[in-house]
Amino acid sequence: xxxxxxxxxxxxxxxxxxxxxxxxxxxxxxxxxxxxxxxxxxxxxxxxxxxxxxxxxxxxxxxxxxxxxxxxxxxxxxxxxxxxxxxxxxxxxxxxxxxxxxxxxxxxxxxxxxxxxxxxxxxxxxxxxxxxxxxxxxxxxxxxxxxxxxxxxxxxxxxxxxxxxxxxxxxxxxxxxxxxxxxxxxxxxxxxxxxxxxxxxxxxxxxxxxxxxxxxxxxxxxx
Amino acid sequence: xxxxxxxxxxxxxxxxxxxxxxxxxxxxxxxxxxxxxxxxxxxxxxxxxxxxxxxxxxxxxxxxxxxxxxxxxxxxxxxxxxxxxxxxxxxxxxxxxxxxxxxxxxxxxxxxxxxxxxxxxxxxxxxxxxxxxxxxxxxxxxxxxxxxxxxxxxxxxxxxxxxxxxxxxxxxxxxxxxxxxxxxxxxxxxxxxxxxxxxxxxxxxxxxxxxxxxxxxxxxxxxxxxxxxxxxxxxxxxxxxxxxxxxxxxxxxxxxxxxxxxxxxxxxxxxxxxxxxxxxxxxxxxxxxxxxxxxxxxxxxxxxxxxxxxx
Numbered sequence: 001x002x003x004x005x006x007x008x009x010x011x012x013x014x015x016x017x018x019x020x021x022x023x024x025x026x027x028x029x030x031x032x033x034x035x036x037x038x039x040x041x042x043x044x045x046x047x048x049x050x051x052x053x054x055x056x057x058x059x060x061x062x063x064x065x066x067x068x069x070x071x072x073x074x075x076x077x078x079x080x081x082x083x084x085x086x087x088x089x090x091x092x093x094x095x096x097x098x099x100x101x102x103x104x105x106x107x108x109x110x111x112x113x114x115x116x117x118x119x120x121x122x123x124x125x126x127x128x129x130x131x132x133x134x135x136x137x138x139x140x141x142x143x144x145x146x147x148x149x150x151x152x153x154x155x156x157x158x159x160x161x162x163x164x165x166x167x168x169x170x171x172x173x174x175x176x177x178x179x180x181x182x183x184x185x186x187x188x189x190x191x192x193x194x195x196x197x198x199x200x201x202x203x204x205x206x207x208x209x210x211x212x213x214x215x216x217x218x219x220x221x222x223x
Numbered sequence: 224x225x226x227x228x229x230x231x232x233x234x235x236x237x238x239x240x241x242x243x244x245x246x247x248x249x250x251x252x253x254x255x256x257x258x259x260x261x262x263x264x265x266x267x268x269x270x271x272x273x274x275x276x277x278x279x280x281x282x283x284x285x286x287x288x289x290x291x292x293x294x295x296x297x298x299x300x301x302x303x304x305x306x307x308x309x310x311x312x313x314x315x316x317x318x319x320x321x322x323x324x325x326x327x328x329x330x331x332x333x334x335x336x337x338x339x340x341x342x343x344x345x346x347x348x349x350x351x352x353x354x355x356x357x358x359x360x361x362x363x364x365x366x367x368x369x370x371x372x373x374x375x376x377x378x379x380x381x382x383x384x385x386x387x388x389x390x391x392x393x394x395x396x397x398x399x400x401x402x403x404x405x406x407x408x409x410x411x412x413x414x415x416x417x418x419x420x421x422x423x424x425x426x427x428x429x430x431x432x433x434x435x436x437x438x439x440x441x442x443x444x445x446x447x448x449x450x451x452x453x454x455x456x457x458x459x460x461x462x463x464x465x466x467x468x469x470x471x472x473x474x475x476x477x478x479x480x481x482x483x484x485x486x487x488x489x490x491x492x493x494x495x496x497x498x499x500x501x502x503x504x505x506x507x508x509x510x511x512x513x514x515x516x517x518x519x520x521x522x523x524x525x526x527x528x529x530x531x532x533x534x
Contacts, residue, residue, distance in 0.1 A: 051531070075443045075444060076443070078440075078441065079442075089441070091435055102439065103443065106444045106445075
């Protein structure tokens with residue numbers, strides 16, 4: 001699903017963020033991306049979502065060489081990815097329903113389909129009764145669930161999460177991880193950047209550990 | 224009628240975005256009204272002045288309508304020849320009617336009006352020529368056609384002098400023409416101002432919705448999708464400004480209506496001020512909408528590219 005082939009990323013201001021990173025995340029797999037802050041976790045996610053471009057090397061997503069993707073195709077690539085952020089990044093002036101519906105509206109779904117799919121996604125994350133609520137009236141854990149519902153509502157083949165449990169207490173974090181496992185079980189590829197080593201070491205998924213921009217322990221995913 | 228699915232879908236989406244943009248303006252009524260008012264005033268100035276000069280031109284063509292040409296015939300032309308000439312000229316298509324004033328009639332009239340009766344009796348012979356009073360037909364009553372007709376009549380051998388007192392109408396029209404041109408220049412400048420106002424308003428809107436733009440880009444929105452609500456905002460600003468301009472112009476003309484009618488009454492003319500016609504209203508709305516869309520387009524093109532998501 002994701003293949004990094006000797007990928008380097010250099011920022012003009014701060015120098016090398018990634019050096020010769022190689023790994024392959026197969027379709028339907030689930031893995032964690034770990035490392036201290038500044039190790040390059042965010043850079044990996046930014047390259048996959050085409051927020052940034054590789055400096056050298058090749059990066060494949062679902063068979064497509066992202067190093068060669070023209071700018072006008074970037075939105076289409078992003079629609080294959082459900083993105084979950086540490087600070088949720090919800091639209092605070094819109095209801096939970098409208099937030100979750102956004103990817104469907106962008107993709108041009110029909111009105112009737114949107115209502116059905118949004119309710120299905122909210123049901124999966126256990127927020128079916130909160131459709132009309134505004135995000136700021138919800139707790140941190142609930143807001144993160146809204147973010148997850150938004151990420152999965154158009155059934156993307158890949159879920160990327162950037163520190164999804166960063167602001168949550170251990171119980172809530174476990175619930176969120178359990179949600180990701182459920183999506184993985186129905187075939188969604190999941191990659192979660194996290195430094196919550198305590199939590200992820202207890203889960204049976206491979207870890208990609210970055211240190212100063214180098215992949216130091218790719219486990220079974222390294223090539 | 225059943226529309227094909229994709230078209231129906233597309234129309235629904237546009238209607239939704241359009242209404243959303245309108246709703247956004249409605250939710251901050253004071254700021255929206257201020258912007259619309261500035262646009263309205265900027266559009267009202269040239270349209271009002273243009274309407275006013277249009278009325279002046281209409282007024283001058285009314286005067287043209289009363290145009291009479293006077294043909295002073297040669298002294299050698301006798302009464303029979305004068306009558307024949309009258310018949311001949313009256314048959315021209317440019318002519319509505321011709322009245323013959325014989326030297327005797329002219330003298331009589333002069334005697335009555337001037338009070339020089341006895342002095343005139345002292346003259347051996349009538350010094351006045353026969354005159355044909357020519358009234359051009361309606362299509363040939365405007366200044367240009369009347370001037371051409373004058374030339375043609377002046378060329379007749381029996382005519383000593385053909386006179387048309389339209390010189391001042393011509394000058395008046397020339398002045399109105401210059402004023403109209405000046406109004407076009409002013410309209411262009413004010414149109415540019417409207418463009419900048421809308422552009423700036425949309426720029427501020429883009430800045431205040433920066434976070435939203437980043438998020439929607441991250442979850443796969445195309446530039447067209449992001450552009451759309453801002454273009455509709457510009458459109459609505461332009462339309463509401465144009466509506467306001469129309470109202471302002473109508474109000475100003477209502478103020479002028481009474482005095483103008485009074486003045487026209489003094490000149491025994493039925494002249495009425497003409498206000499915005501239906502095509503004028505459409506033109507005004509179209510101008511507003513176009514300027515709004517264009518201003519928004521410029522702002523969006525300039526500032527949307529700057530916003531790339533990061534996290």
